[in-house]
Amino acid sequence: MSATSRVQDTEPVEPTGSTEPTERPAPRESPGLSTAPATDLLPTATGRRTRAAALELLRPDRSLAVRSGLVLVAATAVGLLTQPLLGRIVDLVTDAAKGTGTVSPSVLTLPVVLLAVVALVQGAATSLGMSMVAKLGESVLARVRERFVERALNLPADRIERAGAGDLTARVTDDVARMSEAVRSALPELARSSLTIVLTLVALAVLDWRFLLAALLAVPVQAWTAQWYVRRAVPLYSRQRVATGAQQQQLLETIGGADTVRAHLLEDEHTERVADRSREAVGLRLRGVRLVLGFYGRLHIGEYIGLVGVLFAGLVLVREDAVSVGTATAAALYFHNLFGPINAALVLLDDAQSATAGLARLVGVTDLPVERETERKAVRGTAEAPDDAFVSVHAVSHSYTTGTPVLHDVDLALREGEHVALVGTSGAGKSTLARILAGVQPPTHGRVRAADRADGRPAAVLVSQELHVFAGTLADDLRLAKPGATDEELRAALATVDALAWAEALPDGLETVVGEGARSLDAAKAQQLALARLVLADPLVAVLDEATAEAGSAGARLLERSARAALDGRTALIVAHRLTQAATADRVVVLEHGRVVESGPHERLKDAGGAYATLWAAWSGERDAAPAHDGG
Structure with a gap:
């Protein structure tokens, strides 16, 4: 099988200047629990970068944005004819009352019909415009999700580990949910309310410029209120998002390490850690509530100052016969009609600020640099490794x-077709070395060279003890490794790892839905499924990181047979949980404290x-002392 070589550069990846890393103090370490992931949360984009990213996301849908904006402008403008029509009715009634003391119904027919027409046209146009804005928002949201998932899947594993699963989970769940809510409801309504405010002020000026001046008395108070709110809201909501991520990370660490926590009698300490993170998150939420209440109190002051100004201007202008009573009524209705849009806009501004904070956290991830394959390529046969x-x-x-x-300065070479077992005590660095050799984890220093496949499929595949059965049919789960695989190929892969019998015994065979919320598979079956995916992927190099460790003694021999069959004919590195795997390997490499001590x-x-003799003696003693039920 022909191959070219790939050299993996090892300079550490630094965040771009567009993001601001958010860090918090490292918690105290507990025996058996890794606290490193909680010390270096993923970055958050700056406000300037977030705005630029939003424009980039909108660019592909510029035409839709313009069309939806025009439709909403038209709908809002038509709706603003309501107040002049009501004012006209007031004038007609006033004039009729001055002449006869009675009002003929025929006098009111035309303005009432026009009011009905305005309502129908405004409703239809508003519905169309809001649906167009919603479609625009969904397109942008889908783009954000795609970019986020693409970048998150390509981040170096150590970067994710330093941040912790809780931080990444909070972004892909809580932050995306906030943005989804804003896109589907808040942003379309915010756009409509903003247009209503602007066009209503224009309409006041059309009635009489003095009405506009009176209405603008509210603007300084409202502008100061908005500035006061935004200046506090943006950093507060950003801190809330960070605190929520830290809270989730602590919950994951405590619950995920529950056995170790109990074994070391650390329940109280970890409960206090969770309580500390929760108190911080709740405290920030309460600050947000107080901020919103203060915001509305200041806003109402501005509203009533403006309303008093417009009413007073109407009184003066009517006395001077500069405007009619109907015109003054329309002006008062215009300004009073602003209460709803202004309140709505500012309520939605709260949601928009929260969504902006979420977008900043998502952009912070999408802006992280990812090492490109082209940057890691080099010519086969470098001086660092044997020619073969x-x-x-x-x-x-x-x-x-x-x-x-x-x-520490590890050198390791695998020849074509060779099976190498990697052994050592817990914490020796076996899993880290396995992931680096598989290309999953870039090293801090040094070089990795592996064969490339001409068809672009993965040259190396890692199968670890961290199993995941994807939601869907069993066939779909297998085809993740080879999308175009036929049913015959799926059955052949399952047969290779001795899994075909139980797979066909499922209620719907390969079409049985498995994974979360469906039929669950035990650890042994899930690992056989992972090994079958390995067979379908057909990599040049297979890396097994304690791939039989989760099966327990009852299924260990079965999984070892499955693993041997899956590795037949390929180059393999096996992180050996059970030293029987090392005994059957072509070569054994022993790690101690991150260094190769024997090979x-x-x-x-x-x-x-x-060192290996010591490990083997300990393993043999434990195996001989174990009950004789360790069978396949």
């Missing part, structure tokens, strides 16, 4: 946190009296 090496790492070191390396065949290392 199929995959290699050279002088690889890695740290998840500065000053705490987990790997060689099983028998030679077992007899050498070194």
Whole structure:
């Protein structure tokens, strides 16, 4: 099988200048629990960058944005004819009363009919415009989600680990939900309310410029109120999002490590940590409530100042015969009609600020640089590895946190078709080295060289003990590894790993819906499913990171047979949870404290009296002492 080589650059990736990293103090460490992920949350974009990103997201739908804006302008303008028509009715009634003391119904027919027409036209145009704005918002929201998911899936694994799953989960759930709510309801209504405010002020000027001046008495108070609110709301909502992410991360750490927490009697300490994060989040939410209440109190002052000004101007102008009573009535109705749009706009401004804070957190992730494949390519046969090496790492070191390396100058080369077992005590760096060799995790320093496939499919595939069964049919789950696979290919892959019998025994065979909310699979079946995906992906290099560890002793031998069958004929690195896997490998590599201390065949290392011999003796003793039910 022909291959070219890929060299992976190892300079650490730094955030771009468009984002502001958000950090919080590291919590105290607990035995058996990693606290590193909570110390370096993913960045949040600056306000300027967020606005630029919003314009970029709108650009593909410029035409729709213009059309929807024009329709809403027309709908709002038609609606503003209501107040002059009501004023006309007042004038007709006043004139008729002066002449005869009675009002003929025929006098009112035309303005009443026109009011009905205005209502119908405004309703239809508003409905059309709002639907167009909603469509625009959904397009933008879909674009944000696609960019976020694409970038999140391509972030270095250590960057996600430093931030913690809670931070990323909060962004893809809470922040996206806030944006969805804003796009579907708040933003269309905000656009309509803003247009109503602007066009109503224009209509006041058309009636008489002095009405507009009187109405503008409210503007300084309203402008100061809006400035006062926005200046406090944007950082407050950003802090709320960060606090929510920290709260979720702490919950994930505590619940995910519940066994270790209980084993070390740390229940009270972790409960207090969760309480601290929750108190911080609740406190920020209460500050938000107080901010909104203060905002409305100031806003009402401005509204009534403006209303008094318009009524007083109407009184003066009517006395001077500058305007009719109907015109003054229309002006008062115009300004009173502003109460609803202004209140709505500012209520929705609250949602918009919250959505903007969420967008800033999403843009902070989408702006993170991702190492490109083209930047990692180089010519096969570099000096760092033997000429016959199929995959290699050279002088690889890695740290998840500065000053705490987990790997130190590791050199490792796998020849084509070779099976290498990686063993060592817990914390030796086995999983980190496996992920680096598989290309999932870029190293902090050093180089990785692996074979490339001409068809563009993955050259290396990692199967770990962290299993996931995707929601959908079993066939769809398998086709994630090979989208065009036929049913015969799926069955062949399942048969290879001894999983075809139980798969066909499911209620609907390969069409049985599995995953969350559907039929669950136990750990052994889920791992066989992952191994079947490995067979379908047909990588040049397979990396198994303790892939049989979750099965328990009852299924261990079955999974080891499945793993051997899946690895047959390929180059493989096996992080060995059970040393029986090491005994059958072509070569064993021993890691201690992030360094390779031994490398060689099983028998030679077992007899050498070194680190591997110690591990083997301990393993053999535990195995001999275990009950004799460890079967497949």
